[in-house]
Amino acid sequence: MKKLDLRKKYKDLYLPSAKKVTVVDVPDFQFVMIDGQMEKGQSPGTSPAFQEAMQALYGAAYTLKFMSKLRKKNAIDYPVMALEALWWVENGPFDIAKPGNWRWRAMIMQPDHITPAMFAEALDQLRKKRPAGSLEKLRLERFHEGLSIQTMHIGPYATEPVTLDRMHAFAAENGYIQSGKHHEIYLGDPRRAAPEKLKTVLRYAVKKSG
DSSP: OEEOOHHHHTHHHHSOOSSSOEEEEEEEEEEEEEEEEOOTTOOTTTOHHHHHHHHHHHHHHHHHHHHHHHOSSSOEEOOOOOEEEEEEOSSSOOOTTOGGGOEEEEEEEEOTTOOHHHHHHHHHHHHTTSOSGGGGGOEEEEEEEEEEEEEEEESOGGGHHHHHHHHHHHHHHTTEEEOSOEEEEEOSOTTTSOGGGOEEEEEEEEEEOO
16 A cells, blocks of 8 residues: 655645744645634634634545545655645735634645545545534645745644734745735644644745835
8 A cells, every 4th residue: 555645745735843933835735624704702622613613624634535545546645735824814804813813724745646636535435424514514625825935833822813914024134925824734743742842833925025
């Protein structure tokens, strides 16, 4: 059986240094993704809609992994990739301290051998186990982030503004302006890890100013 580890292959994108901000060119990747909007007065940790979406997203990701591993021809085993999310607001600046008006796109990268037919079959399997709900909002789609800056944030999500200030300063010093959404890649589980040890990749697409 063939083994595939995208986390190792793209280590520079999924395990960056926390000591510096780096410029990266993120390739076109395939994801299972789902969009939503934060309910007023809620946060990612308390939002019922977000939690339901996470169950559907992880359900699809693990079903596809086992379908790939167990197929009779060209079986491929691979670790499920980290949860990622894009965050933004429709009007006005994005404020990480005010989640009540956030929109979000949660996603998990998929290897290129995962096909639309496999994705449809995975959804059919999941429908037999749980109510459709958020399953019907899932989609298999490509996302090309391109030129971006990123760094590793270590600590609770509430302290991300300090790291974001470093990123903004780096961008200004090097002639970049933000052109994409606030992007987080979650390498730790807040339900199990101590807040001060959480690791989150922070990234956003940029373009040269002027």
